[in-house]
Amino acid sequence: MKKYIFIACGGFLGAILRFAVKGWQIPGYNENIPLNTLIINVVGSFLLALILTIAYEVRDMNADVRLGIATGFLGAFTTFSTLCKETVALLKNGEYFSALSYVTVSVMLGFAAAYFGMVLACETVSKVLGKEEEEAEGDNEN
Numbered sequence: 415m416k417k418y419i420f421i422a423c424g425g426f427l428g429a430i431l432r433f434a435v436k437g438w439q440i441p442g443y444n445e446n447i448p449l450n451t452l453i454i455n456v457v458g459s460f461l462l463a464l465i466l467t468i469a470y471e472v473r474d475m476n477a478d479v480r481l482g483i484a485t486g487f488l489g490a491f492t493t494f495s496t497l498c499k500e501t502v503a504l505l506k507n508g509e510y511f512s513a514l515s516y517v518t519v520s521v522m523l524g525f526a527a528a529y530f531g532m533v534l535a536c537e538t539v540s541k542v543l544g545k546e547e548e549e550a551e552g553d554n555e556n
Contacts, residue, residue: 420478424486432491446512448500451493452520458492459524463531468539 436450443449465483469475497520504513 417478417481420482421486424482424488425490426486428487428490432493446504446509447516447519448496451496451500452516452523455492455494455497455520456523456527458488460527460531462488462492463528464535465531467532467535471536471539 432454435454438450440449462484465488466480469480469484497517501513501517504510504516
């Protein structure tokens with residue numbers, strides 16, 4: 415039962431943040447590609463990869479907390495369905511190049527962000543663990 419509370423709380427916060435970011439007016443941006451949704455999905459891809467890499471490979475994160483963050487917060491924050499709806503709207507308006515560009519850029523940046531999130535998690539943690547090992551060795555010598 416506790417996991418559902420974590421998921422619900424995370425979902426509540428993620429949905430509110432998505433609503434806020436979706437409403438941002440980006441000064442000077444007049445293109446057809448929905449930039450707000452693109453930003454939301456790329457940031458979500460990065461955070462999901464970063465957090466789950468840390469949760470599974472580095473630390474033994476509590477399963478309820480992990481579900482609250484990944485399924486609840488990031489599941490509500492990111493929005494594949496909106497990407498699809500916006501792409502269909504572009505196609506319906508005859509903006510074929512914009513639709514293809516939007517999907518292509520979304521997927522490529524999403525993959526790149528996820529990769530960077532995983533690499534950052536592994537590199538950061540290996541440095542932290544390396545320092546902890548050095549400190550432990552220094553304590554053993556004294």
